[in-house]
Every structure is written in C-alpha cells, then in structure tokens.
Amino acid sequence: MPESDLDQALRHLGLPEVRFYSKTGSTNQDALDWAAQGAPDLALVVADHQTLGRGRLGRQWFTPAGSALAFSLILRPDDPQPALLPLYSPLGALGVALALERVYGLQPQIKWPNDVLLNNRKVCGILAEALWQGDALQAVVLGIGINVAPSSVPPADQILFPATCVEEAVGKPIHRWHLLAEALKSILQWRTQLTSSDFLQAWQKRLAYRDQMVRLENPGGEIFEGRLLGLNSYGHLRLQMNDGSEQAFSIGDLKLRPCS
Numbered sequence: 102m103p104e105s106d107l108d109q110a111l112r113h114l115g116l117p118e119v120r121f122y123s124k125t126g127s128t129n130q131d132a133l134d135w136a137a138q139g140a141p142d143l144a145l146v147v148a149d150h151q152t153l154g155r156g157r158l159g160r161q162w163f164t165p166a167g168s169a170l171a172f173s174l175i176l177r178p179d180d181p182q183p184a185l186l187p188l189y190s191p192l193g194a195l196g197v198a199l200a201l202e203r204v205y206g207l208q209p210q211i212k213w214p215n216d217v218l219l220n221n222r223k224v225c226g227i228l229a230e231a232l233w234q235g236d237a238l239q240a241v242v243l244g245i246g247i248n249v250a251p252s253s254v255p256p257a258d259q260i261l262f263p264a265t266c267v268e269e270a271v272g273k274p275i276h277r278w279h280l281l282a283e284a285l286k287s288i289l290q291w292r293t294q295l296t297s298s299d300f301l302q303a304w305q306k307r308l309a310y311r312d313q314m315v316r317l318e319n320p321g322g323e324i325f326e327g328r329l330l331g332l333n334s335y336g337h338l339r340l341q342m343n344d345g346s347e348q349a350f351s352i353g354d355l356k357l358r359p360c361s
C-alpha cells in the first residue's frame with residue numbers, strides 16, 4: 102500500500118507531522134526518541150513492519166510486514182497530571198473499539214485495561230509510555246497494534262491469550278489506513294475528556310466479562326478472583342470478592358483472565 106494512500110487517509114485529521122517506516126524496531130521507541138527531540142503534539146509514527154514491537158513488562162508484540170497496523174501517537178497533555186496517565190491505554194482502546202463499531206459494525210470489547218477483543222480474542226494491544234524530564238511529564242506516547250489480515254495473527258503457541266484479526270471478523274479485506282484514520286479520529290475526540298463520566302461510561306459499556314468471574318494476577322503471582330462489576334470513577338476495576346466484599350484494582354501490571 103503506497104505511502105501516499107496513508108497521507109490521503111490522514112489528511113482530514115490535521116496531524117502536524119507523520120513519519121512512516123516500512124520497517125522499524127518499535128514505533129513507540131521511535132516516537133519516544135522523536136518526542137525527546139521536540140516532536141509536536143499529535144505527531145504520529147506509523148510502521149508497516151516492526152522487528153522489536155513491544156508489549157507491557159518487556160513482552161513482545163508481533164507486527165509482520167503488510168498485514169497489521171502499528172502506530173504511536175505523541176500526545177503533549179494540557180493537563181500533565183501523572184494521575185491521568187493510566188487512562189491513556191483505555192483512551193486508545195476506546196478509540197479503536199469505536200472505529201471498529203462505526204466502520205465495520207463489529208461489537209468489540211475492551212479487556213481491562215489495554216486490549217481490544219473481537220469474539221473474545223485479542224485483536225489489538227496498546228502500550229502507553231511516558232516521557233519525563235525530572236518530575237515533569239513531557240509527553241505520552243500512545244502505541245497501538247491492530248491485527249488486520251490473517252497473516253498478522255501469531256501462532257497460538259507464541260501468545261498468552263487467543264488472538265484474531267479484523268478481516269476475520271469482517272469477512273473480507275479492509276483498508277487499513279482507513280481504520281487507522283477512524284481510530285485516531287475517536288482518540289482525538291476523547292483525549293480531553295479523560296476525567297469525564299461520559300468517558301468512563303463509554304469505556305465501561307464495552308468492558309469484557311462484566312458480571313462474570315475473573316482472575317487478576319499481579320507480577321508477584323498474587324491472584325485475586327471475583328465477579329467483575331465494572332469501573333469506579335478512577336477507572337479502577339471493581340470486583341466482588343468471594344466473601345461478598347468489593348475491591349477496586351488500579352491499573353498496574355495486572356493480568357486479567359476469565360475464570361473457566
């Protein structure tokens with residue numbers, strides 16, 4: 102797909118600058134480096150193929166050539182409160198979910214906090230990373246990977262959670278730059294509303310496993326099981342524990358799974 106198609110698809114968004122790489126290590130790394138050199142708000146890095154795509158906690162993200170979307174949006178928040186940082190991954194997830202609904206009539210769900218699912222399988226992963234200067238937040242890099250064509254879906258033995266791609270759900274080839282533009286459009290619309298109840302409601306409405314038993318595991322291996330009730334006003338996940346009490350879990354490095 103020629104790069105001019107990309108420019109054309111993004112034209113109406115008014116982004117200040119777009120860097121396209123046919124092959125790179127990680128668009129998040131490129132965007133962090135660029136932000137450190139002064140990239141403006143809404144500068145965008147897009148790659149066709151990532152060789153060192155990354156997920157949370159040093160995990161890998163696969164982006165083979167010609168089959169997926171991998172991009173990183175540089176945001177320079179007006180309100181640089183560190184407390185808002187955990188809401189950027191959900192912003193990305195909501196943006197992608199809204200685009201999938203609007204353009205293809207799909208019913209995506211958001212697996213708290215940072216995955217988008219189609220038919221209970223992961224179609225998109227999000228990694229938000231912050232650039233600091235001392236204690237001052239300089240930029241947030243919102244990195245998003247979406248599996249578009251079947252060849253983007255990694256083999257089952259290489260992933261922790263079942264995966265799928267957009268074309269499997271749509272049933273025909275799609276125009277990936279169009280999906281990129283629509284996801285960005287929703288992200289730009291919601292970025293200034295991260296603390297609003299509308300944002301929380303839009304996110305909660307699409308939350309996977311509501312009213313189901315789920316298991317949360319922290320990096321130390323500690324496990325919490327309970328019924329998923331929804332979100333509180335901070336975007337923390339509310340679980341009803343087995344003893345009837347309610348606990349809220351903040352967005353950290355928790356792993357969420359349905360109980361089978």
Ligand code: BT5
Nearest residue numbers: 127129154155156157160162163226227244246260261264
């Ligand atoms: C994520 O991490 O899901 C965040 C992925 C973010 C990727 C984007 S692409 C653009 C930007 N540049 C980057 O370098 N990164 C961002 P996590 O929740 O930790 O999930 C990672 C896990 O997902 C891996 O350990 C695999 O099990 C699985 N996985 C890897 N590639 C996948 C794929 N293409 N589709 C589905 N699952 C995948």
